[in-house]
Amino acid sequence: MRSRNTRVNSMKVRNIKITIEPLRDVLTRFAIAYGKVKRGETVTPEQGISFETMDALRRTLTRKRMELLHAIKVNEPDSIYALAKIVDRDLKSVNTDIKALHDLGLVSLKHSNDERNRVRPRVEFDRIDVQIAV
Secondary structure: OOEEEEEEOOEEEEEEEEEEOOHHHHHHHHHHHHHHHHOOOOOOOOOOEEEOOHHHHHHHOOHHHHHHHHHHHHHOOOOHHHHHHHHOOOHHHHHHHHHHHHHHOOOEEEEOOOOOOOEEEEOOOOEEEEEEOO
16 A cells, blocks of 8 residues: 655645556556666655556445445444444445455454454545546
């Protein structure tokens, strides 16, 4: 995940970069970076989430999943169950979406040590920057 820290009104804002670009472009950048590493050159780490098409982005970051990200950021729920109550959705669907968001690195999950074994979702960024290659 590529994150970029910027200052806005003396407040630190963390952004997540999402790109839409052909796989060949991603692999070309990787090959260039790998070549530099092999030659002992310094390479600036680049992190982010990349989708090959706008449709792939839309299938993955659905309206419901974006609502979950917002609800987590604003409400800071103590569990996925509490999150499901906040967004008024069934727990199974919320769990499915949280797993997808976690797999992408957009949601972190903290397991509690209490008797209920709750899982606390967290969103640790403020904005998503989407870049589309033309």
